[in-house]
Amino acid sequence: MYRRLLMFLSGIILLTLSVSAQPDLNFKQIGITHLRKGEYIQALENLNLAIQKEPYFPELYYLRGYAKYSLDDYIGAEWDYSKSLELSPYQPEVFIKRAIVRDQQLNHTGAYEDLSRALKLDSTNAEIYFNLARVKLSLKKYYGCIGDCNKAIQLNYNHESIYLLKGGAEVGLLRFDRAIAAFQKAIEINPVNPYCHIQMGSARMELNQIDSAIRDFNRALEIDSTNSYAFFNRAMARIKKGDKSGSLGDLTNVIRLSPYNSYAYFNRAIILNEMNDKKGAINDFSIVIKLNPKNIISYYYRGLMKAEINDNQGALEDLTKTIDLFPDYADAYYGRYQVKSQLKDHHGAKLDYQRAIELNEKNNRHPDSLAVKKNYLQSLVTLTGDFEVMNSLNLKFQDQYIDIQLIPMFNLFLGKADFNLIRLYDTYQKKHYSSTIIALTNQAQLITDSLCKKLIEEQTMLIDSGKRLAEVYLKRAVSYAALKKFNLAFEDFNFSLIIDTNCTLPYFCRANARYELIQLIQSLDNYSNQITIVDNAPAFQDQIRTDDLDHTYENVIRDYRYAIDLDPDFPFAYYNRGVVYCTMGNYEKAIEDFSKAIALKTDFGEAYYNRGLIRILQDEKGTGCEDLSRAGELGVLDAYRVIKRYCYK
Secondary structure: OOOHHHHHHHHHHHHOHHHHHOOOOHHHHHHHHHHOOOHHHHHHHHHHHHHHHHOOOOOOOOHHHHHHHOOOOOHHHHHHHHHHHHHHHOOOHHHHHHHHHHOOOOOOOHHHHHHHHHEEEEEEEEOHHHHHHHHHHHHOOHHHHHHHHHHHHHOOOOOOHHHHHHHHHHOOOHHHHHHHHHHHHHHHHHHOOHHHHHHHHHHHHHOHHHOOOHHHHHHHHHHHHOOOOHHHHHHHHHHHHHHHHHHHHHHHHHHHHOOOOHHHHHHHHHHHOOOOHHHHHHHHHHHHHHHHHOHHHHHHHHHHHHHHHOOHHHHHHHHHHHHOOOOOOOHHHHHHHHHHHOOOOHHHHHHHHHHHHHHHHHHHOOOOOHHHHHHHHHHHHHOOOOOOOOOOOOHHHHHHOOOOOOOOOOOOOOOOOOHOOEEEEEEOOOOOOOOOOOEEEEEEOOOOHHHHHHHHHHHHHHHHHHOOOOOHHHHHHHHHHHOOOOHHHHHHHHHHHOOOOOOHHHHHHHHHHHHHHHHHHHHHHOOOOOOOOOOOOOOOEEOOOOOOOOOOHHHHHHHHHHHHHHHHOOOHHHHHHHHHHHHHHHHHHHHHHHHHEEEEEOOOOOHHHHHHHHHHHOHHHHHHHHHHHHHHOOOOHHHHHHHHHHHOO
């Protein structure tokens, strides 16, 4: 009992080490220092620790909100600003900041309310009028925007951005000469701001002054040769001039700099089609569809182009998808009628032709009226146009590329590692465990071959000496599984459970091993035949068949269920099972398990992250982005890159 108590206390000390090792450390001041340097991830980490020590200090939430805002986590920033205002409701600066993040989330009404409250607290603050002008421009209240711009200017807000706003409102009122005057004033204040020249060029485009507009875009690119927005606008100007080759080059530059920009792919596809590069156009429309799966016009165009290159089956699928998304689109029925005619489906073709006629009579349009309805269709589905540069040495953290996938499951860890690479689970006074604290990790690099071989040697010596304990077989089984010696691993898991059928970890670890084996088998090209898992092993020993009924997802789930029955409070079992359910495509069950893991372990950042990804996949963007925000706050930094791509388009 005394030994178990010492082990428990040592675990508790380890759990609190990161905060208590330096009790006099001023996390707030360290966080502010990082904010000033633009090191927002480090600032967030230190402000989290500061809030743990002083949870009722409003300034800490304000500072953390600013760190999240700088990482483009507007949901998390709004939450922190709201908490700061809850603790201290008379802070005009916090109302301004919350208005900004609300505006970024298209909550213009909430932003307007915040700025109105800030104005009551400080009526001489020019920044409030500037932000009111931004919100009113978003709401298309152009006269109100211009009035607030003038008020900010009267209060000595002498920054080019106020004239860019004013010019934008004048464009909204179609007063292009006044807009150009405002943009010229912005250029006078800051001639090296590329966006001043881009806005000037855009206004001149509206006046059909194409050559002048191109000169403005050229000037912007002289200032910033990686400005994808300038390349895009110059491409649009070149299209108006009929310069297909030049516009194609500009759009290719946009894609090189901003690889998630659907506008660029869409317009490049149109140009490629006009240049008779059907395959290139189809490829670009395919990318648009990946980025915007509900973009009707891309399916329609791609279907027509597939028909032109005699891919009638592909054309049929695309036109059917177009109709699924927009059942009243007569042109799609007419296009599908032509494709079905080519496929000798005369009955289906007749039905589609009749439906096209009915819809056109209803809408008083001809079946080939795509040009008439094109703008209407594009207004139904908005393309995402991310003009953030993704290939820069000075890239912001959240703009860096990420291959989005679930964070992997946790395995029992039997070695030593830095505290931030492992998770500890307190099993003190819990039944069905042989130790008081267990370590787990999802960092594959920690489980090295040398560590596993050493553990196998140690456990084998214990077994040979007569210490045939469930824990000994378990450790050797985990090590065998890590080395991909699955047959030996499953033998030892089974021996462990024969010795003690009421032990949680053998079920948990066997489920992990079974899942890894299934993933390995599915990753191989020729997995319909026997495969040898272990190098240099006897042929009869480590051959696994894919039709081995002991290794199915159902049996993986069953093993996790056994583990959970023995320990209903084991969050890592729910988390791992959630990963498996997601792999199986059972997203509702996966969300249930990640939610249970979070309920048991409220700081489970990985569970928030995975649940957030699934919710976004299911078009629950609001709750999904909230989960990602919480994951980022808890240290899952990839969350900010996902937020950047999916949460505020």
